[in-house]
Amino acid sequence: MLNMIKLKEECGVFGAYSLNTNIQKHIYYGLQALQHRGQESAGIAIVQGSYVNYVKGMGLITDVFTKENLSALEGKVGIGHVRYSTTGNNEARNAQPFVANFHNGYMALAHNGNLINALELRQELENEGRILQTTSDSEIILHLIAKYYSKGLIEALKITIGKIKGSYALAILIEGKLIGIRDVNGIRPLCIGKKDDTYYIASESCGLDVIGAELIRDVEAGEIVIIDDEGLRSVKIETNEKKMPCIFEYIYFARPDSILDGKNVYKVRYEMGRHLAKESPVNADLVVPVPDSGIPASRGYSFESGIPVGEGLIKNKYIGRTFICPEQTDREIGVRIKLNVLKELVKGKKIILIDDSIVRGTTMKRLVELLKEGGAKEVHVRISSPPVKYSCYFGIDTPTKKELVGATMSVEEIKDLIGADSLSFLSIEGLKESVGLNTACTGCFDGKYPMEVLGGRSKYLFEKK
């Protein structure tokens, strides 16, 4: 039995295709703008003549790349990846892009998302005698494309898309082309940009802004975008699937300055705050955001309620996201390292504390404590999303159901757990109205996933045994 470990595939991808410009630095800066999507490993792969050169490793972009190794990656076509992981499997061999030689050529692939039928596909490939080098579901996609390549590139991609189930935003290098693919439900984001003679694909538009590229459009759900010397062409997969972008990208994961599927993330979060103020008003003196995740919603709440907003919590900007600490104790200390109370501001006041989500409840419990220690008279917690009740199988790192306080406790019990004077969450209706998309995946709140997730199956490819 494989004694493996939870896999987290919550990542950012970037790609560039230029006729005349060396693009390795563009990919570097693009990935830096996407660093919030993954801090565990990073990599860049570049086409250099008839092969692909790459640098990848553990850590942040700035840990992995130096002036020297980046200049050795000179080229006009390439892809990059940042990877996120919490527990286990944060090993160098799972760093992406994956690069392989096959059919006298090469292929490189970067993936954001999670395949829910990875185990079956892996067994199928292994039964055929194929040797997989990593524990990642992303490598399976590479193998499938190679397996069907003799039918022609587009056909191989279509067959692969027909076989893989789950979420995927892909950046691929093959035959000197840059290829972008978004899953048939469009769960994970992917967009196209252009500047001069260079096309880009990126998980989020903030990756385009940093290099001054213009956002052209999103890659559609079930679309294959092929970029080569002849420009950009598109192949649509015939499917009856509904587009269901992940709503948690809007709530927490994406950067506020990004535009996903035509919606600016900051604006959406601001609207969530306004809806929250309408749904759950409270008599108080000051709205305090949890930085940075609660800031846009706190502005919306303040605007709607007329209650002033103030920085009652000050963030140490050099500490990463608390989720990165795998052990619970580390996570608890993490909150204190990250945030401190501005006592002068909160003392004697009734506070409305706003954050985007409660997952395990750790952050909120500590923050209510900190504010009360700092002299706050009352702390009313308002959350700009509904309680997270279900695990995500499509790429967002939510823990198993038993660790989710929203799944195991009532709102009243969570209020007591975190020690707040009152607690309210945004309703699902309020959330949907704020986002304004016709359809979206809200599986983490209502268990309605874009596809059937077989009961009781493992969230990831391998689990701790």
Ligand code: AMP
């Ligand atoms: P918790 O302390 O477990 O209740 O987590 C809630 C905090 O983690 C909130 O401040 C959120 O902004 C943040 N958060 C929510 N989802 C995630 C995620 N998938 N990865 C990292 N942080 C998250």
